[in-house]
Amino acid sequence: MSSDSSIETGSSELIQGEPKGSSWISVENLNKVYFPKKSDPTHALSDINFSIKQGEFISVVGPSGCGKTTLLNILAGLLAKTSGSAKIAGNEVLKPLKEVGMVFQAPTLLPWRTIKENIMIPIEVQKLDKKFYLERADELINLVGLDGFEEKYPNELSGGMQQRAGICRALVHEPAVLLMDEPFGALDAMTREYMNLELIRIWQESKQTIVFVTHSISEAVFLSDRVIVLSPRPGRIAEIIDINIPRPRDLAIMASDEAGVYVKQIRKYFNSSSVIE
Amino acid sequence: MQNNPVTPETLLEPQEATPLQRFVNVLISWSVLLVGVAGVLIWHYGVIWSGIQDFILPGPVKVFESLQIQLQDRLFYDHLWVTFQEAITGFFLATVTAISLGTAVSQVRVIERMVMPYVAAFQTIPKVALAPLFVIWFGYGMSSKVVMATVICFFPILINVIEGLNSAESERIRMLTVFGASKAQIFRKVKLPSALPFIFAGLDIGIVFAILGAVVGEFLGAQRGLGVLLLQTQYNFDIAGMFAVLLVLSMMGFAGHMIVMALKKKFAFWSVD
Numbered sequence: 416m417s418s419d420s421s422i423e424t425g426s427s428e429l430i431q432g433e434p435k436g437s438s439w440i441s442v443e444n445l446n447k448v449y450f451p452k453k454s455d456p457t458h459a460l461s462d463i464n465f466s467i468k469q470g471e472f473i474s475v476v477g478p479s480g481c482g483k484t485t486l487l488n489i490l491a492g493l494l495a496k497t498s499g500s501a502k503i504a505g506n507e508v509l510k511p512l513k514e515v516g517m518v519f520q521a522p523t524l525l526p527w528r529t530i531k532e533n534i535m536i537p538i539e540v541q542k543l544d545k546k547f548y549l550e551r552a553d554e555l556i557n558l559v560g561l562d563g564f565e566e567k568y569p570n571e572l573s574g575g576m577q578q579r580a581g582i583c584r585a586l587v588h589e590p591a592v593l594l595m596d597e598p599f600g601a602l603d604a605m606t607r608e609y610m611n612l613e614l615i616r617i618w619q620e621s622k623q624t625i626v627f628v629t630h631s632i633s634e635a636v637f638l639s640d641r642v643i644v645l646s647p648r649p650g651r652i653a654e655i656i657d658i659n660i661p662r663p664r665d666l667a668i669m670a671s672d673e674a675g676v677y678v679k680q681i682r683k684y685f686n687s688s689s690v691i692e
Numbered sequence: 693m694q695n696n697p698v699t700p701e702t703l704l705e706p707q708e709a710t711p712l713q714r715f716v717n718v719l720i721s722w723s724v725l726l727v728g729v730a731g732v733l734i735w736h737y738g739v740i741w742s743g744i745q746d747f748i749l750p751g752p753v754k755v756f757e758s759l760q761i762q763l764q765d766r767l768f769y770d771h772l773w774v775t776f777q778e779a780i781t782g783f784f785l786a787t788v789t790a791i792s793l794g795t796a797v798s799q800v801r802v803i804e805r806m807v808m809p810y811v812a813a814f815q816t817i818p819k820v821a822l823a824p825l826f827v828i829w830f831g832y833g834m835s836s837k838v839v840m841a842t843v844i845c846f847f848p849i850l851i852n853v854i855e856g857l858n859s860a861e862s863e864r865i866r867m868l869t870v871f872g873a874s875k876a877q878i879f880r881k882v883k884l885p886s887a888l889p890f891i892f893a894g895l896d897i898g899i900v901f902a903i904l905g906a907v908v909g910e911f912l913g914a915q916r917g918l919g920v921l922l923l924q925t926q927y928n929f930d931i932a933g934m935f936a937v938l939l940v941l942s943m944m945g946f947a948g949h950m951i952v953m954a955l956k957k958k959f960a961f962w963s964v965d
Contacts, residue, residue, distance in 0.1 A: 491870050511870050523867045526962040527885045536881070537871040568962065588871075 439469040439624050440490070440592065445499035447485050447650075458649035459485045463499070465643055465655060467624060469591070474627045474635035475643045478685050482650025483628045487596050490626060491517055503592055513541055516585035516623075518598040522577035524569040530580050531556070531565040537588040548587060555583040558617060575606040579613070586621060593623040597630065608666055611637055615664070632685070636660075636677045637669055644684050653684045750932040758932035759939060772940065774916040778834050778906035779944075782841025783899055790846055791891070794853030799879065811850070819844045820908050827912050837909030837917065844905035845898035849891070856890025857883050889963035892956035899948035903941060 447460040459482040467473050475483045488494035489501050492511035501508045503515065516537070524533045531552060538548040556562055559579040569577055578598060585593055599607045611634060618625055629635050635642045639658050646653040660673055668674055709717065732752050738744075739751040746754060762768045793811075797804045823840050830836035860883045868878050910919025918937055925933035957964050 493866060493869060511872050513872055515870070517867075517870045519863065519867060521863060523863050525864065525882065525885070527960075536868070540868060540871045540873040540877055540881075570962070 439471075439504060440467040440626070441500075441502045442466070442486075442490075443500045443502075445486075445489070445501055446497045447482065447489065447494070448497045460489075461649035461651045463650070463652055465652065467626065469624055470622050472618060472625045472627065472638055472640045473643060474629055474639040474641075475645060476629055476632055476635045476681060477645030477650070477653075478647055479630065480650075481645040481647040483630075483645055484596060485650070486645075487594050487626065487628050490592075491515060491594050513588065514591045516588065516590035516593050518578070518581050518585045518593070518595040520597045520600055522569070522574070522581040524577055524580060524584075526569055529566050529568055530561065530572070533569065533580055534583045534587050536584055541588060543588060551589070552583065552587050555586055558620065559583055559613065575602055575610060578602065578610065582614070582617065586617070586623070591624060593618075593625045595625065595627045597628055599634070600630070607631075607634070612666065614638065615662075619662075632678050632681045633669055633674070636674055636681070637664060637666075642677075642681060644681055646684055654680075656680060747929045747931050750935065754932040755935040755939070758930070759936035762933065762936050762940075768921070771916055771918050771921045772944075774834065774914075775903070775906050775910065775918040775941075776944065778837040778909070778917065779841050779899075779902040781834075781838045782905055783845055783902040783948075785838070785842045786846040786849055786898060786902070787895065789842075790849035790894070791853050794850050794857060798854050798857035798883075799875075811847075815847050819847075819905075823908050823912050826909065832913045832915065837906045837914065840909035841902040841905035844908075845901035848897040848901060849894040852890045852894025852897075853887060856887030856894075859890060860886035885960075888960040889956070892952060892960055896949060896952045896956075899952055900945045903945050903948070907941065 442463050442465050445460055445463040446458070449457045449459055451457070463486065475486060477483050485494065489496050490503065490508060492508050492515070495509075503512060506512070524530075525536075528536075534552045534555065535545070535548065537543075538545060538552075553565075556565055559582060561576060561579055561583070564572060564576065564580075569580070572580070578601075581598070585595075599610050602610060615638065627635070627638060636658055642656045642658060644653045644656065645651065656677065658677055660668055660671075660677075736751050736753065739749060750758075793807070797807060797811075819840075822843065823836075826836045826839050826843075830839055864882045864886075865878055868882055873881065906917065907919040907922070910917035911923065914920050918941055922934060922937045925931075925937060
């Protein structure tokens with residue numbers, strides 16, 4: 416991330432506005448150009464347009480360098496856009512919003528805090544009512560199956576459990592939007608599938624709008640209502656695909672022809688761009 | 693610790709150490725003591741067999757006798773108390789200043805630009821060489837030694853504070869930023885804890901340097917202190933007495949090190965194995 420384009424940190428404010436129409440997140444003509452000091456500018460995102468309904472599960476896939484993390488960072492308020500608009504609940508994202516929770520590639524837990532203290536970070540930072548949200552934290556800990564580990568330190572937990580704590584932290588302040596940046600990329604295949612099931616379960620209970628960035632096509636198909644496929648250099652939308660696989664879905668679905676068709680449809684963009692991850 | 697290859701099997705069921713391994717482990721843990729005992733024995737018999745004079749190199753027995761005599765002397769505790777006060781005051785002054793300045797430098801770009809070149813320049817001065825100046829400025833009392841101790845242990849602490857505050861992982865800062873943390877919150881919740889292991893490393897060096905500073909200050913002119921006692925024993929060719937004082941000084945340093953390590957274990961527990 417180049418330092419000139421990152422947004423100054425500041426306390427975020429509550430979103431007052433109601434969602435306009437059916438689109439809860441709307442991105443219009445979004446462009447992002449990086450201006451590195453010693454080389455030519457790179458067009459990371461070019462004319463991105465999409466809108467997301469409340470409660471929808473959207474995945475963003477694409478080969479490396481397609482700008483999917485850039486897109487997520489702009490929605491998170493971590494990165495300033497070059498032009499266009501990115502709105503959450505009708506409000507332009509100019510800095511991190513309290514309505515947004517984020518799960519990172521690495522669990523990014525603080526080693527000097529217990530699991531519960533880590534989960535409470537958003538509450539502390541936003542100065543919310545601790546008593547009330549401690550109960551919420553307990554519920555989430557139960558939901559992701561971390562009960563009994565509240566008072567443990569992160570290094571005493573496995574990678575999958577740490578990431579589950581990261582999910583609790585992202586949800587504890589009841590954000591309307593959950594941004595996930597390749598959250599299961601570092602996990603082994605088995606744990607990853609398990610975490611996918613868990614995520615669906617959590618999402619169905621908590622009803623967040625989820626934007627999920629991944630480079631795994633099958634993961635995107637399995638999880639999402641819609642998949643946004645980005646193509647690289649400059650990053651632009653290749654296609655937005657509706658995944659019409661009925662829910663509840665289980666892992667067996669992934670072996671079905673139906674899912675196979677979607678995977679094939681998405682994979683052709685990866686092949687044509689000849690970037691292999 | 694066993695040196696078996698790590699396979700899933702060995703990870704799943706930690707193997708019991710065989711009697712031979714246990715014997716070797718005990719031997720290893722006692723070997724430190726063995727080296728010490730061997731050293732003292734070599735010293736003892738080396739002095740006897742070589743016929744070296746007591747006023748050049750006394751044997752360990754003489755040193756311990758001398759230490760015993762010192763420890764029964766009220767005046768010795770006066771000296772010890774003075775040096776202790778000088779070192780600990782200098783250490784605290786240096787710690788407070790270094791943490792304040794280090795924080796300012798790492799948090800405010802302008803201050804870094806303004807101050808750091810001078811800090812770097814001042815660091816190249818051999819601090820011990822300033823001692824004569826401090827004696828003239830601050831007199832023969834304790835204050836000149838406190839200043840000496842402060843100046844000499846200030847830099848290792850400062851460098852570690854700055855290094856530590858800059859060591860905070862950018863991902864952790866990013867995480868706090870997303871959840872809406874202010875600059876002050878990021879400092880308190882990520883930067884400061886990340887710096888703690890470094891700060892304790894600085895304090896560990898600093899406490900020993902502070903004693904060094906106090907003793908050097910005393911060499912140049914003082915009425916009380918272990919440095920004074922060291923010079924007195926030298927004038928009297930009481931080499932065993934010198935060794936005894938040196939032993940006490942190193943014990944002081946060791947005690948300081950142990951205290952810093954205990955604090956590190958309490959306040960920076962995640963960085964201690």
